[in-house]
Amino acid sequence: QVHLVQSGAEVRKPGASVNVSCEGSGYSFTTYSIHWVRRAPGQRLEWMGWINAGNGNTEYSPMFQHRVTISRDASANTIYMELRTLGLEDTAVYYCARSLGRAAADYWGQGTLVTVSS
Amino acid sequence: QSVLTQPDSVSGSPGQSITISCTGALRTIGTYNLVSWYQQQAGKAPKLMIYEVTKRPSGVSNRFSGSKSGSTASLTISGLQAEDEGDYYCCSFGGTTTPLLFGGGTRVTVL
Numbered sequence: 741q742v743h744l745v746q747s748g749a750e751v752r753k754p755g756a757s758v759n760v761s762c763e764g765s766g767y768s769f770t771t772y773s774i775h776w777v778r779r780a781p782g783q784r785l786e787w788m789g790w791i792n793a794g795n796g797n798t799e800y801s802p803m804f805q806h807r808v809t810i811s812r813d814a815s816a817n818t819i820y821m822e823l824r825t826l827g828l829e830d831t832a833v834y835y836c837a838r839s840l841g842r843a844a845a846d847y848w849g850q851g852t853l854v855t856v857s858s
Numbered sequence: 859q860s861v862l863t864q865p866d867s868v869s870g871s872p873g874q875s876i877t878i879s880c881t882g883a884l885r886t887i888g889t890y891n892l893v894s895w896y897q898q899q900a901g902k903a904p905k906l907m908i909y910e911v912t913k914r915p916s917g918v919s920n921r922f923s924g925s926k927s928g929s930t931a932s933l934t935i936s937g938l939q940a941e942d943e944g945d946y947y948c949c950s951f952g953g954t955t956t957p958l959l960f961g962g963g964t965r966v967t968v969l
Contacts, residue, residue: 775957775958777904777958777960784947784960784961784962784963785896785904785947785949785958785960785963786960787956787957787958787959787960790957799954799955799957800955801955801956802955802956835903835904837904840906840909840915841892841909841910842892842951842957843890843892843894843909843949843950843951843957843958844892844894844906844909844910844949844958845894845904845906845958846906846909846915848903848904848905849903850903851903
């Protein structure tokens with residue numbers, strides 16, 4: 741059974757960075773890409789970027805390109821998302837999700853709440 | 859910026875059918891047959907209900923169906939049940955720099 745398990749909730753001050761992890765199990769880790777999607781309070785789901793877990797290639801949304809890094813540790817079946825220079829507007833639940841084809845995500849992590857507060 | 863527009867809310871009585879629309883701007887729904895739909899219930903992660911416009915993942919009830927006409931995609935829920943309540947998001951391929959472009963979400967209420 742496919743599972744994506746994310747790291748726990750985080751609290752950060754403005755200007756800081758946060759790193760969220762996503763461990764996959766129950767499937768061939770390097771065969772699928774992983775998306776990162778967030779939902780801020782009252783906002784729509786927002787795609788941040790994705791990584792090919794096999795070769796490590798990444799693509800980022802222009803909205804986040806300059807302050808997000810997605811990486812992988814294939815030996816640990818884990819994907820990481822680092823978001824830098826946090827602002828209050830980055831308070832959101834962050835999800836990792838396994839890619840299905842070009843434009844869908846079939847399995848999602850449980851979500852990680854990141855709170856940015858001074 | 860390309861956006862997908864959904865109604866804020868749709869409601870129906872148990873057993874009825876409802877349809878949620880999703881209208882896309884330039885180079886989204888009308889250009890690609892890559893529309894997906896997600897259900898999100900309170901405190902839970904999104905769940906894939908439909909992908910590639912009409913395909914249903916294993917385990918999703920056949921009461922859920924998807925379609926597309928021009929720049930508008932639709933999700934129909936037949937035989938509405940209380941467990942169907944939640945927020946529903948459409949999603950379209952928006953190009954290589956935005957493979958997942960989401961709509962604003964529609965709150966489904968079972969009366």
